[in-house]
Amino acid sequence: xxxxxxxxxxAKNKGRVSLFIDDRFYCGLEKITALAFRLTxxxxxxxxxxxxxxxxxxxxxxxxxxxKYLGARPRTKKEMADYLTGKGYTADTVDxxxxxxxxxxxxxxxAYCRLYVEEYKRKAGARKLAYDLQQKGVARSVxxxxxxxLDDEQTAADVxxxxxxxxxxxxxxxxxxxxxxxxxxxxxxxxxxxxEQLGADGEDEFFE
Numbered sequence: 177x178x179x180x181x182x183x184x185x186x187a188k189n190k191g192r193v194s195l196f197i198d199d200r201f202y203c204g205l206e207k208i209t210a211l212a213f214r215l216t217x218x219x220x221x222x223x224x225x226x227x228x229x230x231x232x233x234x235x236x237x238x239x240x241x242x243x244k245y246l247g248a249r250p251r252t253k254k255e256m257a258d259y260l261t262g263k264g265y266t267a268d269t270v271d272x273x274x275x276x277x278x279x280x281x282x283x284x285x286x287a288y289c290r291l292y293v294e295e296y297k298r299k300a301g302a303r304k305l306a307y308d309l310q311q312k313g314v315a316r317s318v319x320x321x322x323x324x325x326l327d328d329e330q331t332a333a334d335v336x337x338x339x340x341x342x343x344x345x346x347x348x349x350x351x352x353x354x355x356x357x358x359x360x361x362x363x364x365x366x367x368x369x370x371x372e373q374l375g376a377d378g379e380d381e382f383f384e
Contacts, residue, residue, distance in 0.1 A: 177220040209233040238265045238273040250288050254313020285314045289322045298334040302326060304361025335362050335370025
């Protein structure tokens, strides 16, 4: 049976140790895993238990890395899975980590979608928002449900605000302005309503 011949703290990562089996480096482990499995120098260890320790360590490492990744901003399930996969974790570890993050409420695609729409709805129309969110892995059904909450009057006001900003640095050209707003993902009816609102607000000087 394999024997643990040394357990050394890693110089570059104080939270990990290097495990030596039969006088050879076997793998790196999270220190908390070594403690949880009560690994000690001179101990005979069953190969199945050793494999379980390695898997537990990988999951602990993935979860810690995921938590740091979430520290910058919220993430979707797909973004998290892609990130962890890129860091070399196995598919089982990635799936397990994402599932735990969902259970703890750290990842919630619906909540992410609502926050994203709230933040960007004044800068982009429903079509662009839907495209961006689907690229981030949010299910189309979730995206559609959240986008249904957009208010038509507010959307027209957002279009008018973008048009106003555009016209501060561009000469009025209906075709170009319309193309610009459509390019932001707003529907034609919303663009039309927004431009009508801009004129109704007494800002006809933009159209001179």
